[in-house]
Amino acid sequence: MQGGTRRAMLRSAAVVGASATVGTATAKSAAAEGSSSGPEEDEAPFRTMARPDDYHWTEEEKAERRRVISVGFTEAEADCWVLVARAAGAFLDLPQVHPSDIPESILSWHDIQTRLIYRPTYRAYRETWPKPGTQD
Numbered sequence: 103m104q105g106g107t108r109r110a111m112l113r114s115a116a117v118v119g120a121s122a123t124v125g126t127a128t129a130k131s132a133a134a135e136g137s138s139s140g141p142e143e144d145e146a147p148f149r150t151m152a153r154p155d156d157y158h159w160t161e162e163e164k165a166e167r168r169r170v171i172s173v174g175f176t177e178a179e180a181d182c183w184v185l186v187a188r189a190a191g192a193f194l195d196l197p198q199v200h201p202s203d204i205p206e207s208i209l210s211w212h213d214i215q216t217r218l219i220y221r222p223t224y225r226a227y228r229e230t231w232p233k234p235g236t237q238d
Contacts, residue, residue: 157181174222186214 159167167180175183190211198204
């Protein structure tokens with residue numbers, strides 16, 4: 103990756119990812135309380151398929167999205183993939199409170215990435231299943 107390490111990219115994206123998460127949580131909690139002072143549905147502060155630029159992707163994130171989409175990720179899965187990287191970067195910026203914080207959290211992030219990576223393969227595999235009423 104040009105322009106720095108993966109960790110540097112994760113950290114640079116963390117602020118935007120954290121603010122997007124806070125905006126989503128605020129909007130959801132206002133909706134759950136039935137507050138009419140919260141944003142209207144069309145003015146939600148989080149990304150929707152109708153407004154794909156609301157995540158303010160960096161050039162590195164856009165390139166990563168293109169890569170994972172090229173191997174079968176859906177748009178939503180690609181968004182999730184990059185947002186997981188943002189969350190990991192935000193976590194890595196937190197003060198370490200225990201020696202196992204970093205190694206254990208890395209295993210957790212990789213577990214989420216693994217779950218995302220298997221989705222395109224599993225979709226393709228399911229397409230090979232016999233249809234009801236056919237033999238295979």
